[in-house]
Amino acid sequence: MIKFLVRAVLSLVTSILIALSSMSFANASGVIQLKAFLEKVHSADGKFVQHYIKADSLRAFQAKDHAGQTPIVTASGSFQFSRPGGRFVWVYQKPYKQLLQCDGDKLYTWDEDLNQVTVRALGGELGASPASILFGSNNLRKNFSLREAGVKQSFDWLELIPKLKDTHFDRIRIGLKDGNLKEMELYDVFGNLTLLAFLDIRKNPILPDDIFKFAVPKGANVING
Structure with a gap:
């Protein structure tokens, strides 16, 4: 179940992420804050916690505002990225180790347990995926319709609906503060929710280019797909 979840999220190159600029955003809407992020944050690193809630458990989870609730699947790790250009490193450290690394042209996924590397050419596939929001270009409205989604848990929320109907996600919600x-929050077409929380974010660090260059581990089985 856990590895199936991760592969589903990976297939959309999702998930990973950062803080916005050092500007003051008191009382600013979620859309304004996201636009500032796209304009001001060119690189970042930090940590993430990822929860997965199946559709049949989602209503009860949301009814309690997920306070004190234990999601079905929990994973955690760290990330680094440089944008625009789609370069990133996304590392799952728990419950098992897995690496996603993108040099802007190809996405490498390394499963340490299997010592297996999957290589996939992107060919512009960041398009309407969650990853495009954080790693892609600034032209967000080309791929998504945006709307304000109110305040919850003291965060300003906005919702993004993919304009293309052949994506794996039905909608994406982003919560920001200051x-x-x-x-x-990533809602897939089957009604399941992937929830990402971001911690210890460092904005605009200098990241060497070598960070995004993947080296195939010795003896690893390489699959091009």
Whole structure:
């Protein structure tokens, strides 16, 4: 179940992420804060916690505002990214180790337990995926319709609906506070929810290019797909 979840999220190159600029965002809407992020944050690193809630458990989870609730699947790790250009490193450290690394042209997924590397050419596939919001270009409205989604848990929320109907996600919600990215909710077409919370974010660090260059581990089985 856990590895199936991760592969589903990976297939959309999702998930990973950061804070906004050092501007003051008191009383600013979620859309304004996200636009500032796209304009001001060119690189970041930090940590994430990822929860997965199946559709049949989602209503009860939301009714209690997920306070004190234990999601079905929990994973955690760290990330680094440089944008625009789609370069990132996304590392799952728990409950098992897995690496996603993108140099802007190809996405490499390394499963340490299997010592297996999957290589996939992107060919512009970041398009309407959640990853495009954080790693892609600034042209967000080309791929998504945006709307304000109110205030919850003291965060300003906005909702993004993919304009293309052949994506795996039905909608994406982003929670921000004072110019900082706090949470990301990814609702897939089957009604399941992937919830990402972001911690210890460092904005605009200098990241060497070598960070995004993947080296195939010795003896690893390489699959091009």
